Every structure is written in structure tokens, then in C-alpha cells.
Amino acid sequence: MPEDVPENCEVCGDAMDANHNANCALCGRIFHLTWDTRLPIRDCGRFDIDEESLALYFTCNDCVAKRPQAAPGPA
Numbered sequence: 001m002p003e004d005v006p007e008n009c010e011v012c013g014d015a016m017d018a019n020h021n022a023n024c025a026l027c028g029r030i031f032h033l034t035w036d037t038r039l040p041i042r043d044c045g046r047f048d049i050d051e052e053s054l055a056l057y058f059t060c061n062d063c064v065a066k067r068p069q070a071a072p073g074p075a
Contacts, residue, residue, distance in 0.1 A: 006030055011044035011060050022058035026067070031060045 005018050010029035020041050022033040025048075034041040045060040059067075 009044055011062055012042065014042065017041065024060040024063055025057040026059055026063040029060055029062075031058075033058060 005016055005021060007016060008014060009016050009021075009032045011031040014032070016030070016032070020032060020034045020036075020039070021030050022045060023030055024045060031044040032042045033045050033047075034043055045058055046064065048057050048059050049055070050057060
């Protein structure tokens with residue numbers, strides 16, 4: 001396992017797979033995120049797309065739960 005990947009997921013605490021993980025763009029923790037949806041790997045976060053820059057970024061489940069919902073636009 002590469003040195004920069006922790007032994008355990010920083011979200012759920014289970015053993016980490018060196019090939020199926022991501023860094024949270026908001027808190028920086030490393031979490032389970034499968035790159036192959038055919039594999040039975042737990043996802044402890046998700047992919048997001050910044051609509052302005054069209055950049056792909058990753059967010060852990062803890063930050064998703066804490067992030068406030070977007071305010072509705074003008075009617």
C-alpha cells in the first residue's frame with residue numbers, strides 16, 4: 001500500500017484499498033470510493049462536479065451531511 005494512503009478509511013474506519021479511495025475536497029480525509037462500480041466496495045463519499053468550472057471533485061459522506069443545502073434562487 002502506498003505510504004500516503006492510510007491503513008483504514010478516515011470516514012468509516014474499515015481497512016482501506018490502495019486502488020479505490022479519494023481525498024475529500026472539503027476536509028482532506030481519505031475515504032473509500034470505488035472506481036469500478038462492478039466491485040462490491042463501500043463508498044464513503046461521492047463524486048461531485050463544480051458547475052462553474054466543470055471540475056470533478058470528491059466529497060466524503062461526513063462533509064456531505066454537514067454541507068448546507070443550496071439556497072433557492074429568486075422566484
